[in-house]
Amino acid sequence: MVDLLFIGLALLSIGGAVAMVAYSNPMYSALGVLISMLSVAGIFALLNATFLFMVQIIVYAGAIMTLILFILMFLNIREEDLPKEPHKFTFIALGAVVMIPLNVLVIKAVSKLPSKDLLLTNTTFGDIGPVGIQLYNNWLVAFELISILLLVALIGAVVLAKKRTKRVKPVGEAS
Amino acid sequence: MISVTSLAFVSMILFSIGAIGVISRRNIFVIYMSLEMMLNGVNLFLVTFARYHFNMDPQIITIMVIAIAAAEAAIFLSVIILLFRSKKSLDTDIFNTLTQGEKS
Numbered sequence: 423m424v425d426l427l428f429i430g431l432a433l434l435s436i437g438g439a440v441a442m443v444a445y446s447n448p449m450y451s452a453l454g455v456l457i458s459m460l461s462v463a464g465i466f467a468l469l470n471a472t473f474l475f476m477v478q479i480i481v482y483a484g485a486i487m488t489l490i491l492f493i494l495m496f497l498n499i500r501e502e503d504l505p506k507e508p509h510k511f512t513f514i515a516l517g518a519v520v521m522i523p524l525n526v527l528v529i530k531a532v533s534k535l536p537s538k539d540l541l542l543t544n545t546t547f548g549d550i551g552p553v554g555i556q557l558y559n560n561w562l563v564a565f566e567l568i569s570i571l572l573l574v575a576l577i578g579a580v581v582l583a584k585k586r587t588k589r590v591k592p593v594g595e596a597s
Numbered sequence: 598m599i600s601v602t603s604l605a606f607v608s609m610i611l612f613s614i615g616a617i618g619v620i621s622r623r624n625i626f627v628i629y630m631s632l633e634m635m636l637n638g639v640n641l642f643l644v645t646f647a648r649y650h651f652n653m654d655p656q657i658i659t660i661m662v663i664a665i666a667a668a669e670a671a672i673f674l675s676v677i678i679l680l681f682r683s684k685k686s687l688d689t690d691i692f693n694t695l696t697q698g699e700k701s
Contacts, residue, residue, distance in 0.1 A: 443618045446624075493674050533602045548648075
């Protein structure tokens with residue numbers, strides 16, 4: 423049962439990723455990425471990471487992809503604005519040729535590991551409580567730096583998106 | 598039985614498709630989504646080995662990666678809005694104002 427669930431989620435995630443690369447309309451690509459991210463959230467749930475399952479759905483699928491879809495609709499992109507990509511599938515084949523040796527290397531290295539059953543367990547591993555204790559005990563500096571980074575990104579987005587005046591005044595001149 | 602090899606296979610496939618998208622596409626939105634897909638593959642790899650070694654630290658790193666991706670989304674999308682307003686295109690080959698001696 424769990425195996426069938428895992429196979430279905432893996433196929434859905436890979437299919438969404440392939441749809442992202444193959445479609446030329448960015449709206450369809452965004453929907454493919456959305457399917458892929460929701461499937462990866464399901465695989466997180468199978469791997470006992472319940473808190474990350476919720477974070478993936480809320481932050482990735484709920485915030486980031488919704489923001490991308492919102493911007494896509496807001497920009498009102500017409501067919502002639504899209505870049506012409508006549509050699510797209512040639513480049514995709516070339517990229518696949520480049521990436522296959524790396525894949526083979528990693529899969530060979532991982533398959534040498536002693537095999538272990540990764541089924542769901544009944545412990546509190548990956549719940550919000552143990553993750554929070556770990557985060558605030560051992561990763562406190564990184565957590566604070568992340569909060570500063572988010573603040574800087576917020577200020578940067580506001581500064582970039584605000585309305586510009588036509589001419590930039592010289593520095594020091596009173597407005 | 599869910600083996601660590603099959604999970605590593607899925608995450609490497611996701612990472613590779615993201616890298617192929619960055620290499621082959623010229624639409625800047627698709628390039629951004631490919632970057633997100635690469636981050637997603639790395640996250641899946643980290644969570645797999647968190648479960649394999651029964652250790653919580655990779656899950657914390659995954660939370661950090663998701664936070665950085667959220668910050669990146671805000672900046673990247675506002676930059677895309679500015680570029681689209683000035684150039685009226687999504688083609689990455691047009692965004693060459695920093696190159697010298699070539700008129701765009």
